[in-house]
Amino acid sequence: MPLPTFAKDEVKVIFVLGGPGVGKGTQCANLVRDYDFVHLSAGDLLRAEQAREGSEFGELISTYIREGRIVPQEITIALLRNAMQEEVKKGHTKFLIDGFPRKMDQAIKFEEDVAVSEFTLYFDCSEEIMLQRLLKRGETSGRADDNIESIKKRFKTFVDTSMPVIDYYRKQDKVITVPCEKTMEEVYNLLKEKISDRMSI
Ligand code: UP5
Ligand code: MG
Numbered sequence: 001m002p003l004p005t006f007a008k009d010e011v012k013v014i015f016v017l018g019g020p021g022v023g024k025g026t027q028c029a030n031l032v033r034d035y036d037f038v039h040l041s042a043g044d045l046l047r048a049e050q051a052r053e054g055s056e057f058g059e060l061i062s063t064y065i066r067e068g069r070i071v072p073q074e075i076t077i078a079l080l081r082n083a084m085q086e087e088v089k090k091g092h093t094k095f096l097i098d099g100f101p102r103k104m105d106q107a108i109k110f111e112e113d114v115a116v117s118e119f120t121l122y123f124d125c126s127e128e129i130m131l132q133r134l135l136k137r138g139e140t141s142g143r144a145d146d147n148i149e150s151i152k153k154r155f156k157t158f159v160d161t162s163m164p165v166i167d168y169y170r171k172q173d174k175v176i177t178v179p180c181e182k183t184m185e186e187v188y189n190l191l192k193e194k195i196s197d198r199m200s201i
Helices: 022-035 040-049 058-064 075-091 102-115 125-141 148-171 185-199
Strands: 013-019 038-041 094-097 120-126 175-179
Touching: 013 022, 013 148, 022 038, 022 094, 022 175, 022 185, 038 040, 038 075, 040 058, 040 075, 040 094, 075 094, 075 102, 120 148, 120 185, 125 148, 148 175, 175 185
Parallel strands: 013 094, 013 120, 038 094, 120 175
Antiparallel strands: none
């Protein structure tokens, strides 16, 4: 079998998973501010590809995101691999991969073809609180999926399709769960503690 693009000692990959609106992007930004991490959000990469003039996937991505469905893994993995290669060229090696893998086929393919993960951060929060956060953000975000119809579909996809990925890594003892219902600052303090128990940051 061909080797992954990046060897185990070349990069450190941390997956950041959790329901829609739980605070993945917010907490990754905190970690980037304070430590030597690169933050790659699969959703942000897909939105940028969707907006890129001449992209052959623009329409497909737009439909999938509005419907809260998972874009075919080949597209997302290619975007992540390219972004990682650019960062590695600049000497960066520690990656927070946010909102990915959210389907089993993505998890397996990424680890076979791109890089094996160190562990997964799982941000845990009730749907009720995530809904409040998303509706509030939706007042200004301009995101096509921050509306009640799309949010309900995103929640369902998360439970049906993404939770099995978290269970898969949990069985390998590779999940760090971070409760996310408290304030951003409290969540961040706990997150830092939990990461530093597992790796030096
Ligand atoms: N906020 C954050 N933390 C808070 C706290 N502790 N207390 C109070 N408020 C808090 O936060 C959301 C909002 O909550 C913000 O206003 C924040 O200030 C506030 P944010 O950090 O943005 O949460 P995040 O978890 O990043 O939410 P996001 O909406 O980005 O999560 P999703 O997982 O739904 O979105 P993503 O961009 O990852 O994916 C979007 C879509 O892309 C998917 O539905 C799917 O269609 C597609 N996709 C794929 O197909 N494949 C992929 O691999 C990835 C995405
Ligand atoms: Mg996000």
